[in-house]
Amino acid sequence: MGVLGAGGAILLTPIMVYKLHWPRQTSISSTLLVIYYLSFIGACYAAFRKEIHWSSIMIFGIPSVLAVGLTKYFIVPLIADMINRTKDNYVTKDNILLLLFAFVLMYFDTIIS
Numbered sequence: 001m002g003v004l005g006a007g008g009a010i011l012l013t014p015i016m017v018y019k020l021h022w023p024r025q026t027s028i029s030s031t032l033l034v035i036y037y038l039s040f041i042g043a044c045y046a047a048f049r050k051e052i053h054w055s056s057i058m059i060f061g062i063p064s065v066l067a068v069g070l071t072k073y074f075i076v077p078l079i080a081d082m083i084n085r086t087k088d089n090y091v092t093k094d095n096i097l098l099l100l101f102a103f104v105l106m107y108f109d110t111i112i113s
Contacts, residue, residue, distance in 0.1 A: 024094045
């Protein structure tokens with residue numbers, strides 16, 4: 001996964017969940033570990049070249065990390081495991097979270113492109 005970079009690691013998350021039948025938490029955690037590792041290496045390289053804008057990290061980075069932690073521990077547990085069930089289909093928390101994950105990826109792709 002690390003050979004593919006952070007983008008490849010993110011794209012592998014649905015494959016690990018739906019094709020390899022990994023648990024959602026395991027696949028997202030392993031993806032985030034790869035992204036963290038690659039980001040850390042890039043940040044060390046940028047810090048060595050003195051290209052880091054520290055005030056931006058304080059304004060955007062720290063609140064983002066706090067928001068992710070608070071969401072994981074306080075909001076995600078409030079979502080019911082089974083949201084809707086019909087005769088042939090059912091909607092689970094895993095489906096909703098992966099769909100939200102896909103929308104976030106598409107949103108940031110349109111911003112960056």
